Amino acid sequence: xxxxxxxxxxxxxxxxxxxxxxxxxxxxxxxxxxxxxxxxxxxxxxxxxxxxxxxxxxxxxxxxxxxxxxxxxxxxxxxxxxxxxxxxxxxxxxxxxxxxxxxxxxxxxxxxxxxxxxxxxxxxxxxxxxxxxxxxxxxxxxxxxxxxxxxxxxxxxxxxxxxxxxxxxxxxxxxxxxxxxxxxxxxxxxxxxxxxxxxxxxxxxxxxxxxxxxxxxxxxxxxxxxxxxxxxxxxxxxxxxxxxxxxxxxxxxxxxxxxxxxxxxxxxxxxxxxxxxxxxxxxxxxxxxxxxxxxxxxxxxxxxxxxxxxxxxx
Ligand SMILES: *[C@@H]1O[C@H](CO)[C@@H](O)[C@H](O)[C@H]1NC(C)=O
Ligand SMILES: *[C@@H]1O[C@H](CO)[C@@H](O)[C@H](O)[C@H]1NC(C)=O
Ligand SMILES: *[C@@H]1O[C@H](CO)[C@@H](O)[C@H](O)[C@H]1NC(C)=O
Numbered sequence: 001x002x003x004x005x006x007x008x009x010x011x012x013x014x015x016x017x018x019x020x021x022x023x024x025x026x027x028x029x030x031x032x033x034x035x036x037x038x039x040x041x042x043x044x045x046x047x048x049x050x051x052x053x054x055x056x057x058x059x060x061x062x063x064x065x066x067x068x069x070x071x072x073x074x075x076x077x078x079x080x081x082x083x084x085x086x087x088x089x090x091x092x093x094x095x096x097x098x099x100x101x102x103x104x105x106x107x108x109x110x111x112x113x114x115x116x117x118x119x120x121x122x123x124x125x126x127x128x129x130x131x132x133x134x135x136x137x138x139x140x141x142x143x144x145x146x147x148x149x150x151x152x153x154x155x156x157x158x159x160x161x162x163x164x165x166x167x168x169x170x171x172x173x174x175x176x177x178x179x180x181x182x183x184x185x186x187x188x189x190x191x192x193x194x195x196x197x198x199x200x201x202x203x204x205x206x207x208x209x210x211x212x213x214x215x216x217x218x219x220x221x222x223x224x225x226x227x228x229x230x231x232x233x234x235x236x237x238x239x240x241x242x243x244x245x246x247x248x249x250x251x252x253x254x255x256x257x258x259x260x261x262x263x264x265x266x267x268x269x270x271x272x273x274x275x276x277x278x279x280x281x282x283x284x285x286x287x288x289x290x291x292x293x294x295x296x297x298x299x300x301x302x303x304x305x306x307x308x309x310x311x312x313x314x
Contacts, residue, residue, distance in 0.1 A: 024140065024176050029140075035269075052100060052103060052104075056104070060111070066085065067118065072093065083096065112142035115143065116147070117166075119159075131174065143176065144177065146181070182218035183198055185249075203238075218245045222255045244272050245274075260284065264284075
């Protein structure tokens with residue numbers, strides 16, 4: 001009897017059992033969303049003490065933050081770099097990764113977090129810090145470990161984080177955490193969507209590192225809107241519980257809202273997180289009212305023009 005590929009995956013999953021049982025998932029931690037992942041609210045770029053304090057006191061569910069190598073403000077020159085909270089090109093911060101994590105843990109607030117690692121170096125230097133926190137019994141909240149691990153659309157100058165190192169480490173060391181893996185992106189004059197090469201490279205990374213737990217794929221809104229079919233197929237053909245996380249990193253991105261709306265509808269709200277600024281959430285929630293309104297206005301205008309020109313020419 002030849003074992004089929006999916007049976008092997010199922011057997012592996014049963015054998016490891018624990019691996020995805022241990023995952024602390026967002027919909028389980030926040031049952032009030034009723035599996036509608038689009039209801040999850042985000043605090044963005046929580047990379048300073050002030051922002052951390054604010055996000056612990058607001059009504060966001062997930063705290064999103066960036067980690068890079070740098071120095072704490074006021075360190076003497078020549079101090080060795082450590083993992084700090086910040087977004088490139090920042091090199092200093094008033095908040096280290098360690099203080100960020102212990103502050104959230106001690107707060108006892110009902111919050112999850114998404115940690116976005118900007119390089120292999122900072123990820124490697126952070127592993128022990130993150131592991132120590134996640135091993136504490138109080139760390140019962142969802143934690144996402146995120147990096148861009150592949151070159152994606154638009155030839156970004158940003159180097160991706162080493163995919164195999166990142167994925168294998170997250171799987172091995174952080175069994176309670178959600179793996180979040182994406183592509184570097186760059187938007188040129190012409191939008192280049194995600195391609196089947198991008199998707200194929202990603203599924204290759206996951207299969208050669210024997211990932212048998214659900215993952216989330218962060219995708220940039222403007223590009224995701226143009227690659228709906230491809231991304232929906234990727235999620236549907238992945239381990240159950242896999243999702244997209246749609247983000248928008250640049251407020252000048254031109255996003256086809258109608259296309260984005262149909263991607264969300266197509267895939268289902270149990271498979272799409274929306275890590276988007278409030279203006280975009282409002283636009284999405286208008287459910288096409290905007291375009292219907294403008295069509296109606298257009299029709300009325302056209303009729304008026306027609307009436308006027310009829311009168312004029314009569
Ligand atoms: C933290 O935020 C709370 C509520 O917004 C505020 O009252 C408090 O002063 C802040 N603490 C610090 C240290 O910034
Ligand atoms: C992605 O896949 C394409 C086509 O198979 C290949 O040429 C390319 O080198 C791959 N890129 C990465 C980063 O693996
Ligand atoms: C955002 O996009 C605009 C227009 O494409 C570009 O000029 C700008 O540099 C981008 N900003 C960032 C932070 O990438």
